[in-house]
Amino acid sequence: MKAHVYVTLKTSVLDPQGQTIQNALHKIGFSDVADVRQGKYFQISLGNGLSAEAAREKVERIARDVLTNPVIEEYSYHIEE
């Protein structure tokens, strides 16, 4: 069972790295890129013995308590069955 976790900066938090990428894209001709935000992406492989509900609960805890800094970041995830 594989989970995909996406951690992004909250929209209220400045993202200088994304801004730098956007500026670079403009300079090389991608002028219709309105915004770029960079985040982190995690692929987590879980043991196959877990139920869907147990996997969901585990991934939720890992994303919330380990992978995300709740002061400046938020997370989402999805689980491949």
Added chain:
Amino acid sequence: MKAHVYVTLKTSVLDPQGQTIQNALHKIGFSDVADVRQGKYFQISLGNGLSAEAAREKVERIARDVLTNPVIEEYSYHIEE
């Protein structure tokens, strides 16, 4: 129009950062985590004037030529209509 780009290390490339996270998860009790791989995630907002086909072509070029190091990384993306 919003594009989501995921850049990951090729499976043949070691991921010490993911390995460190996996070890940390084991230490705090998530013993059924079999593997963790860390990648990058980009949210790209495009101007609304683009056709779906033009947007797809543009995001493909940005992902391939700018966001990914083809020696060690691979990418995937999806576009919200």
